[in-house]
Amino acid sequence: MKQENNPLTAQQSLDIITNMIRQAKGNMKENSYFFLLWGWVVTIASLGMFTLMQLGYEKPWLIWTITVPAWIWTMYSGYRQGKRESNSTPFDRITAALWISYGVIIFTFVIFGYKINYQLMPTILIITAVPATVSGIILKFKVLIYGGVIFWVSGILCFMVGYDFQYLIGAAAVILGYLVPGYALRNKNVS
Secondary structure, three states, X not given: OOOOOOOOOHHHHHHHHHHHHHHHHHHHHHOHXXXXXXXXXXXXXHHHXXXXXXXXXXXXXXXXXXXXXXXXXXXXXXXXXXXXXXXXXXXXXXXHHHHHHHHXXXXXXXXXXXXXXXXXXXXXXXXXXXXXXXXXXXXXXXXHHHHHHHHHHHHHHXXXXXXXXXXXXXXXXXXXXXXXXXXXXXXXXXX
């Protein structure tokens, strides 16, 4: 039995790509709660760290333990969602791999933070620029691209201020880079 391979026209190729982007945007809209979850958790932890340092608390870093339940919930939700999603696109898989790689990098920095004198906030902000910007480009979603740029600029600013104030810059970056795009994705009419 001979199988025919008819080449796609330019318009058919464009339609396929457009449909994949539309589907990826729809899937990303469903996942906007990850941006919102992590946006709120990191904002609260950053502001809490700054406040505890200003109050002279001996172990201000303990506030970051609020990320543990968020990590567990993220892994559980991602696993559950992956099992029920049957219509993921190549863009969805690329985006998922990008964010999973990002999570592994962040985890590595947290474990070995002492090797870089605990300059975690500027380092993490700069690294966060990559998946945020690339996800924004894949989705053709400018708010997320701008969020990536904000992370990059904020990371650079953090290297220029005292340790305490890095957490204020980090909170502002997360509000603008995660929460604003997260709410924009959630409220966006995907077409």
